[in-house]
Structures are given as structure tokens and as C-alpha cells.
Amino acid sequence: MQRRDFLKTCAVSATLVAGGVVFLNDARAADLSVTMYKKALLVDGMGRPLWFDTITPDVPFMFNYPFAATPNFLLFLDLPVKPMDYTTSEGSKYKAPGGIGKGKNLVAYSAICPHQWSYPTKDFTVVNYYGKKDQGCSQGVQLIKCCAHLSIFDTKICGKKIDGPAENHMAMIVLEADEAKKEIYAVGVAGKNQYTEFFDLNKQELRKEYGSSANAKAEVEKASVIRLEKYSKNIIKC
Template sequence: MNRRELLKACGMGVAASFVPQFLVHASEIAFPKSLLTKEDGSPLRSKDIQVKTEYQFPYPYKSTPCFLIDMGAPLKQAELSEENGSKYKWLGGSGPHQSVVAFLAICPHQLQYPNKNFSMINFNPKHSDVAEGPGMITCCAHNSVYDPTKGGKVMKGPATNPLTAVKLEYNAAKDEYWAVALYGHDLVADFFKAYKRDLKKEYGRSGYKEMSSDKTAVVLGKSVSAMKNLC
């Protein structure tokens, strides 16, 4: 899938006909900024994010779930590679301690994601039989393992592409977090194509392609609030 196809898919059926713009490096696509909030609509503060706990929020579309995790330690930038050989720089952690990270909660292998009933892809803070250790994001569908401290790098296949990262802007003066872009592996258009029928049922005929608003609510992830981890 190429970026021209992604741009075309992103531009179709989107409210306000927003067209993403590439910034900084070829793998980054900017979207309208969205303030991370609590469920009551008030801004999410650093104290609200428990360390090594999986949270989820929709961005940049109402149907594209993302992980938010405070890994508890400063995280430096890292260079990552995609299956096609292209490289990009992961920007590291955000927040007052450079420890907060965000990724699309969609497995790049075969696009598993948290649906309304359960999730095959989860963050495992203490231990994962699949990952053979703690602190990894694992996909139970085919046992791929990703390291959130290294930009979603693939630690164990069959996946060959890292998790798609969400760029966060942190306003230290206000202690606010803003989602502003996606970067890394392009998979949104493929995700829409693969789950079109399911997404239409959940979000409406064109609702699944609607952008998140200028605020997006952060909630506990399904693996924390609704189910036992599957792997």
C-alpha cells in the first residue's frame, strides 16, 4: 500500500474534507489536533495516567483506536525500519518525564484491533506467555510482539512492520496532551478496507471515516476493564 493510496482513502467520506499533510519526514501524516481528555471532557493530566497501564482513545478517526501508556521511565528517540526498507525516526516518550507513548492499537500483521467486544492486541505490564516477559504489546491472533519502549519495534513475528506511532504534543505549562499526527507504517486505508462491513455496523455508513473531534476521551483499555488478557 503506498502513501498516495492512503491520502486518497483518508480524503474520501471524511467530514470537512480534511486532507492530511506530510511533515518532518516522509512517514509522518498530520491530522487535526485532538486534546486528550478524561471521560467527563476535562483535560487528561499526567497524574491521571497510571504507570504501565493500557489506556485507549480514538484518533485520528472515530474508528481507529490507539493505545496510551506511561512506561514509567524516559524513552529516547529510535530509528525504525519498515518491511520495505524505509526508515523513520520514532520521537521517543512525551510528558513531563518523557515516558508517555501512543500507538495505533492495530496489529500491522493482519490488522487485529480492539472491537466493542474484545481485543486480540493488548499491553501486558507484568508478564506475557507469548512475549516471554513483561512490558510488551502482544497480538494473540498470530503471536506478534512489539516493544513500546522502542517505538513499537517488532520483537517477535510473524509481523514485519512496527506499530504505527501517534505523535503527541505535550504542553508543560497546562499539563495537556494533544494527538497531532501518525507516523511510521501506513495502514489506515488497509484497515478501512479489511473491516469496512464491521465498521459500518458500529459507526454508520460513513461514520467510521469521520475524524475525531478536537477532543478525544481516554479510557481504560479493554484488556484492563472488560476482559482477561488472551495472551
């Protein structure tokens, strides 16, 4: 179903490639495991490589990765997001990678809630980003909140759970940016792996939407990035 490698060693956080600088999340520079999947280029709605200067700040964008049916938020924040050392509910330690780019402020999070796997569908989403203009969260702004059972995660501190019943932080997507090519890639996932539960729980819906389980589980090589309001018809906030 999936090709996974475990990255245990590391690299420096900025590597020269073909004359340009490749910015890596700092997870790639740490001696901690990150689950690596097929590298996927992030592209806009026209199929052009996405670059920092084309991403609207503080607006939730969506892309599916590492599988065709697994959604993530892409967020361009106004402050650097530092890497964090976290531990899953099962006791596995991992490095949440923080932001990439010159400002270390481009981050991506799984949009599958780690409590009971609510996620944004084409029809609606109760898992949402609450930006700086949002007054919907008494706990602050730049948060991801799941209205299914009110778990809240802070996008400024690597998806840390700050309230609610979820036992894990939001998983982060490991990103890379190639300065020479002006391309951004998703390359892996840091945090509790929840894809088995997600696919088991949503088997029927995903088969209906993607034609088969195999299609839903196909690894992504090019990920289209679109605004949340185009990804989900109804954005339900709480």
C-alpha cells in the same frame, strides 16, 4: 477523507508557547517525515483534559485517533522511551518519536496490528498490553502482543517488533504536551500507514458500529481516553 500534511522540517523539541513549555516528541525535532493529522485534545471520561498526574502508570488506556474508528494504546511507562530511526517493510525511513513529558515516558501506539490488522473492538481484543505485573509473555514485560498470530512489539523501544510474523513495527502516535495549559494532544502518526487496509477489511463491522463509513473515518478533534477493560468487554491474552 482525510487531511494529511507531511512534516519535513523542524522545530526544536521544546518550544515556548504562551509562557509555558510545549513538550514535543522528538520526531517533531527531526528532519524526517511524520504523517500529521488533525490535532486532537486527549480528555478523560468526564471530558476534562488529561494530564500526566491523572494517568495510572503501566495500565493500558485506549483512545481513537486520527479517525473515529482507529484505536490506540496510551501507556505511562516507568522509563524514558528514546526516539528511534526505523524503516517500514516498503523501505520508507521514519523517526519513531519516543515518549513525551519530563520523564519522556508517556507513549502512544496504534492498537491495529500491522500484520493482518487485528484490533480491539467493543466486544473483545486479542491485541493487548502486557505490563510489569504480567507474566504472560516469555519475551519480557511492557510489551504489546497480538494473539491472532503472535506478533510481539516492545513499548520501551518505540513499538519495535521483537517476534512474530508482522513485517512492521507498531506505529506510534505523535503526542504533544502543553505545560502551560496542562493539555496533551495527539497530532500525527509515525510508521507504516495501515488505515486503508484497516477500513477496507472492516467495512461492514465499522458501518454497523458507526452508522456509515464516513462516520468511522471522521477525523477526531477530541479523543476520550478510557481504560482498556472499559473499551473492550473481553480481554483475551495468550
